Amino acid sequence: MTTISDVARVAGVSRSTVSHALSGKRPISEATRNRINEAIADLGYTANAGARALATSKSSIMGLIVPFTPEEFAPSTMQYVLVVAETARSLGYDVLLVTEEEGAAGITRVTQSNLVDGVILLDVKRHDDRLAALASANQPGVLLGAPEESVSFDVVDLDFAEAGKRLVEHLFEEGHREIIFLTLPDSIFEMDLGYAWRVRDAAISTAAELGVELRIVVGDSDPQRRAETLSAALENRGTATALLVHNDGALADLQQILQELSLRVPDDIAVLGIFPEQFGRMFSLPYTAIETSAALVASQAVRLLANRIERPESPFVRTLLEPIITDRGTSRKV
Amino acid sequence: MTTISDVARVAGVSRSTVSHALSGKRPISEATRNRINEAIADLGYTANAGARALATSKSSIMGLIVPFTPEEFAPSTMQYVLVVAETARSLGYDVLLVTEEEGAAGITRVTQSNLVDGVILLDVKRHDDRLAALASANQPGVLLGAPEESVSFDVVDLDFAEAGKRLVEHLFEEGHREIIFLTLPDSIFEMDLGYAWRVRDAAISTAAELGVELRIVVGDSDPQRRAETLSAALENRGTATALLVHNDGALADLQQILQELSLRVPDDIAVLGIFPEQFGRMFSLPYTAIETSAALVASQAVRLLANRIERPESPFVRTLLEPIITDRGTSRKV
């Protein structure tokens, strides 16, 4: 192991000078700086992370608390994880992965040991018991997903309530007055995930305000039955003219089901969805939709955390990103 | 911040005694141990990670080097990541996520700084330039994916060559003599990923040995064209009686395409595949197949790394897991 003392010796300066050359925290003469850089290159020196963390009380590591869902197919989670890692790196941080197997204890462990400088919580629920653990930590935290109550953390999320509202408004403006709304499965609602509740609640209240009939069909978590539920809903659509879908799996099934039932979009039924842009690309989803962007939300979360680590006193921000509808012509009323 | 000195003072013992009580490295009397544990609980003490790392030269962190594929839909990668994190935690390690944006430099950075005790490489290629960086590190590494040459690292992978062989043998035994083999897209082969090459090469050579005609159709990376390619291959199947698929996306499309072409399985065409078990579950794939298990491979990799960190001199192992065919009746010749 080569240490800062080795570098100092080879460069013919003191350790403190090397340290300052590294951090840039005080002016170093051109000549010494060159000798130091040369020595560093020759020796292949990298500062010892533990020693630096001990001396500065900063590890330059962000903890990423990911929901523990081994049985789940979590394509979009990976997006968040990758974008967090990248963005963190670009700001000089590494990322420690903390799965929720340990529950809130994981948060306490990595913060209390000073392993991390701060923490990002993925998939924050409307009432999330991890927030208590986070609140008693000495390090800051940023929430990806908005809790119901206002909290002393930075929060980033898509504005899902606004999304639900705009989706229904959009269909209303297109002339639809009777809409089938396929939601996420009950299990997601039971997990208290805000994005499920907010889209649904906003869709319901907006429909009520506009005098639109919204027929709610709850998605099934089993892939087989999920397709059957959707198929049945379409067959028994009656006078409904539009299908609003907030359910990734069902959207993937939809194309085949429409074909089986010989339904044309938008001629026989208009379709409007909300899904992650990644997912849409993977399955070439052709529908008018609000596309959620993991990249946007995750990178913003990292920037907020970095900022708070470096400026702990800045005021808390709650960023709700505006949902945008991309019109692909499938929501027209024909 | 509460330190070991605080604990020592409250418990009325020396710091070294507290340290030994924590590590269990020397006998502590019942009475002192109780006082220490009480003090720890009262104060909410957790050892400072940086200080411990500095003193022991061990961070209890494993670095996980993940391929950098932000544009890709990486469902199975998430599986690996989660299983690695879990298994590591169960063995007392945390996981630092290193994306490949930095390339091999990331490996050098986290090892040289002693941030990690060892490293796991995901998606190792047949000729992987990251191995050079790993070889010059002071910490051990475990490869997930087998390189072509034999290396001084532990290696875990499914035995994909054996898989390719067994798939063709299975079809041969079922009576098929003319097989369409849908492979992964060229881009994957160009990335030098062993699993693509090994399945293909073994399938080709086994077919040759058995006198089976293997008609190779290369998958397309674009979802739309991927489906068209598959559809065309099935329409123009001629006298081929079986379809062998090593292409997740195509397998997801298959059900719909078969229906469009009014082909029954296995009556009109037998189907045999190889895909991640997660993927199969997500899409309810009903085919006879070799299912690859992220969980098995990833947890084994972590165990190997933990073992090597703790016993650096143990001989290197190259674990190639035996591929098992699950027969679901879709590969019969009718």
Next chain:
DNA sequence: CTGAAAGCGCTTACAG
């Protein structure tokens, strides 16, 4: 512009 020295919070021989 540079250096000597204290200190960060642990662990671990060494001594008893």
Next chain:
DNA sequence: CTGAAAGCGCTTACAG
């Protein structure tokens, strides 16, 4: 069974 002390490799006032 327990303690005093050195040392891990950095950073940062303090001094010049």
